[in-house]
Amino acid sequence: xSHTTVTYKGSVEQxxxxxxxxxxxxxxxxxxxxxxxxxxxxxQQTTIGELFxxxxxxxxxxxVLENATQKMDYIGHALTQSxxxxxxxxxxxxxxxxxxxxxxxxxxxxxxxxxxxxxKGLIEVSGNCGNHTGSAFTGGKKGMSGGTILVHGNxxxxxxxxxxxGLIMIVGDIGDHCANRMIAGTITNLGATGKHVGxxxxxxxxxxxxxxxxxxxxxHDCGRHxxxxxxxxxxxxxxxxxxxxxxxxxxxxxxxxIGDTTxxxxxxxxxxxx
Numbered sequence: 327x328s329h330t331t332v333t334y335k336g337s338v339e340q341x342x343x344x345x346x347x348x349x350x351x352x353x354x355x356x357x358x359x360x361x362x363x364x365x366x367x368x369x370q371q372t373t374i375g376e377l378f379x380x381x382x383x384x385x386x387x388x389x390v391l392e393n394a395t396q397k398m399d400y401i402g403h404a405l406t407q408s409x410x411x412x413x414x415x416x417x418x419x420x421x422x423x424x425x426x427x428x429x430x431x432x433x434x435x436x437x438x439x440x441x442x443x444x445x446k447g448l449i450e451v452s453g454n455c456g457n458h459t460g461s462a463f464t465g466g467k468k469g470m471s472g473g474t475i476l477v478h479g480n481x482x483x484x485x486x487x488x489x490x491x492g493l494i495m496i497v498g499d500i501g502d503h504c505a506n507r508m509i510a511g512t513i514t515n516l517g518a519t520g521k522h523v524g525x526x527x528x529x530x531x532x533x534x535x536x537x538x539x540x541x542x543x544x545x546h547d548c549g550r551h552x553x554x555x556x557x558x559x560x561x562x563x564x565x566x567x568x569x570x571x572x573x574x575x576x577x578x579x580x581x582x583x584i585g586d587t588t589x590x591x592x593x594x595x596x597x598x599x600x
Contacts, residue, residue: 329388336377340368345400402430422449445472457482497569527586527593545585
């Protein structure tokens with residue numbers, strides 16, 4: 327399959343705003359012309375061609391970014407349904423922010439705010455994510471509203487904050503304040519979960535293998551249940567190639583907690599018991 331390769335050849339100390347790459351991918355712009363355009367690096371201006379090489383079929387919807395570093399912010403920003411971006415290396419802040427569709431696959435780690443404000447598509451991270459995965463922009467009120475985030479490692483604090491819809495799957499651990507002020511959507515993991523889970527949660531589903539160390543006091547234990555709709559949720563979770571495929575497709579027995587009642591929330595926190 328033909329694709330376009332974008333190779334980082336620099337080693338600048340300042341952060342690089344990568345929204346120009348989304349423009350190239352979405353509009354299939356001519357690579358030679360793009361390399362002549364200028365971008366800001368700190369308080370200086372340089373051409374894209376000073377920092378990057380572009381090779382391959384520029385009409386392809388499949389792109390590969392090589393030698394990526396955590397100095398690069400907004401990788402995959404607002405990509406659309408038809409695009410695929412594979413990132414070889416680590417990513418900075420706002421990876422996949424406001425994603426509109428397509429797929430971003432990161433062979434490395436991402437910094438804070440991955441997938442913030444996204445509405446469609448898939449972000450798959452082979453390593454770890456920072457804080458505020460799938461949340462809102464700082465000061466915003468609308469977090470992730472659709473799509474899927476799959477992290478094969480761990481995620482940091484405030485995962486799914488203000489989340490409105492969609493699915494977040496963390497193979498490893500989740501930090502503190504998971505699902506803070508969550509409005510709807512689903513978050514699940516296979517590892518441990520930190521403190522203050524579900525504080526201010528309105529609706530949505532949290533599905534964990536163990537009871538979190540500390541959940542909001544507004545959650546009430548509703549006992550043990552066998553929930554038939556979990557087989558549908560597991561069908562969705564298990565269709566991705568990940569450690570979640572080890573879950574039995576007919577597993578449905580959980581301890582159920584409802585909250586956060588301090589904000590009249592009707593969210594549910596489910597803990598596997600069978």
